[in-house]
Amino acid sequence: MIDTINREIRWQEARITRIVARTKTLSSFFFLPPEPFAHRAGQHVDVRLTAPDGYVALRSYSIASAPNTVPEIELAIDRLDDGEVSPFFHDVAEVGDEIELRGPLGGHFVWSPTNGGPLLLIGGGSGVVPLLAMIRHGFAEKSDARVVLLFSARTAAEAPFLDDLLAIEAEWENFTLRLALTRETPSRPSDYARRIDGPIITDTIKTLGAAPKHVFICGSNAFVNVAADRAVEAGMPAEIIRTERYG
Amino acid sequence: MATRGFTGRPREPEQKDRVPPGQHLVDYFPVLTAGPTPHIATESWKFTLKVGPRPVKTWTWAEFNALPMTKMVRDIHCVTTWSMLDTTWEGVLIDDLLADAFIEPPTKFLLAHSYDGYSTNVPAADLLTGKAMVALKYGGKPLERDHGGPARLLVPHLYFWKSAKWVNGLQFTERDEAGFWELRGYHIYGDPWKEQRYTDD
Numbered sequence: 001m002i003d004t005i006n007r008e009i010r011w012q013e014a015r016i017t018r019i020v021a022r023t024k025t026l027s028s029f030f031f032l033p034p035e036p037f038a039h040r041a042g043q044h045v046d047v048r049l050t051a052p053d054g055y056v057a058l059r060s061y062s063i064a065s066a067p068n069t070v071p072e073i074e075l076a077i078d079r080l081d082d083g084e085v086s087p088f089f090h091d092v093a094e095v096g097d098e099i100e101l102r103g104p105l106g107g108h109f110v111w112s113p114t115n116g117g118p119l120l121l122i123g124g125g126s127g128v129v130p131l132l133a134m135i136r137h138g139f140a141e142k143s144d145a146r147v148v149l150l151f152s153a154r155t156a157a158e159a160p161f162l163d164d165l166l167a168i169e170a171e172w173e174n175f176t177l178r179l180a181l182t183r184e185t186p187s188r189p190s191d192y193a194r195r196i197d198g199p200i201i202t203d204t205i206k207t208l209g210a211a212p213k214h215v216f217i218c219g220s221n222a223f224v225n226v227a228a229d230r231a232v233e234a235g236m237p238a239e240i241i242r243t244e245r246y247g
Numbered sequence: 248m249a250t251r252g253f254t255g256r257p258r259e260p261e262q263k264d265r266v267p268p269g270q271h272l273v274d275y276f277p278v279l280t281a282g283p284t285p286h287i288a289t290e291s292w293k294f295t296l297k298v299g300p301r302p303v304k305t306w307t308w309a310e311f312n313a314l315p316m317t318k319m320v321r322d323i324h325c326v327t328t329w330s331m332l333d334t335t336w337e338g339v340l341i342d343d344l345l346a347d348a349f350i351e352p353p354t355k356f357l358l359a360h361s362y363d364g365y366s367t368n369v370p371a372a373d374l375l376t377g378k379a380m381v382a383l384k385y386g387g388k389p390l391e392r393d394h395g396g397p398a399r400l401l402v403p404h405l406y407f408w409k410s411a412k413w414v415n416g417l418q419f420t421e422r423d424e425a426g427f428w429e430l431r432g433y434h435i436y437g438d439p440w441k442e443q444r445y446t447d448d
Contacts, residue, residue, distance in 0.1 A: 008447045009445055009447065013248075046444075048269070049250040049253040049255070050248060050249050050250050050253065051249065051250075051253055051254050051255045052249045052254070055255050055258065056268060056269050057253070057255050057269075057271060057328075058269040058270075058328045059328060060327060060328070084255055084256045084271060088250075088252070088253050092251075092252040092253065093252070097250075097251055098251075099250065100248075100250070105432060105445060106431070106432065107430075107431030107432045108281055108427075108428075108431050109281075221277070221278040221393065225284055225393070228282070228283035228284065229283065229284075231283070232283055238282060238283045238285070238363070239282075239364070241282050241283050242281060242282060243280060243281060243282055243283065245277075245278055245279050245280060246277075
């Protein structure tokens, strides 16, 4: 599943068309690049901000939107209090602003319906974003791949895109959502009120009805280490597990 | 073109000479890895030097630790845009490895290989003359598993994906052969001062 990038990935001035709050700290920013590009679910874009003295800040953000659904690229940006770029987006950026970005980038943490399933996705907090793009893509194409998302957050209110995920689960029979909430008891009995552990992963895999073909895990390094170790212990070969960790 | 309303963090003038364009300083050591973090026991650890398909020499952990140790203090730069200044490392210079195997560089290119199947290509000139090492210690302590322990390649003047974690071999190749990230859209060489992040940069 190697994705060699054949064309030059150029910087573009993309206009912010919408800003939608998802949780208290995370918002979706929709960008319209003058030359729209087709991405694969899981890929990211680089965003470049330039100060008046020429200083440049560069950051990568995963794309939350599915390929080919809208001309805009949806980036979900979590506000980090000690950050340099995310506070700019939350406190300064407005609809109509032009922001330099380029993409799509990344050829490893990617999935398309043609790659098939079953698919085990494990996300912690805003680590759900590239996984959401995969789920949205599978749903948009009514993929016959079985997909389960194990999604850990402190509370339901702090789980970004939870409403969207529940809506997809209600409409797409191949998709199952399992929440693992660490600071409150979930309302659905099928969810978990604890941190992700071995039994949760084993249970989650059972919803697929067959061994996963691909496993994608995204979140903080500590979260990914625990989830990946438990997945290996549950019998997943390391070669099928792809991880993405926030730096 | 300036971004409306963006000023960025306050920065020291001397940073300009040490922090490459598009990079920012962090005060902790981030971890980025494409798969699960492997567990490697030093009892079974081995490091193999190859020329093409031919193994030239293999070292055990004890043999490797008996090689001359060198300390390095270097700035490091990750393609995901973080940089750290004055990181301290200890390990075996690639020059000392080749000397112990009694070989001169037979080709101009190498691939580094790792326990998790990762690989990355580096020209021989970038690994020799004291530029690079197989690091066993970071900050005076044995290298943690998260950061590539027990041993990782350290090529501090290139983007840090070239400094392969969990390294278990170096292989001379006839041609410059792309490694794991180089096959997945990242630059074949990766000079941070030229911002060689992606294939066509």
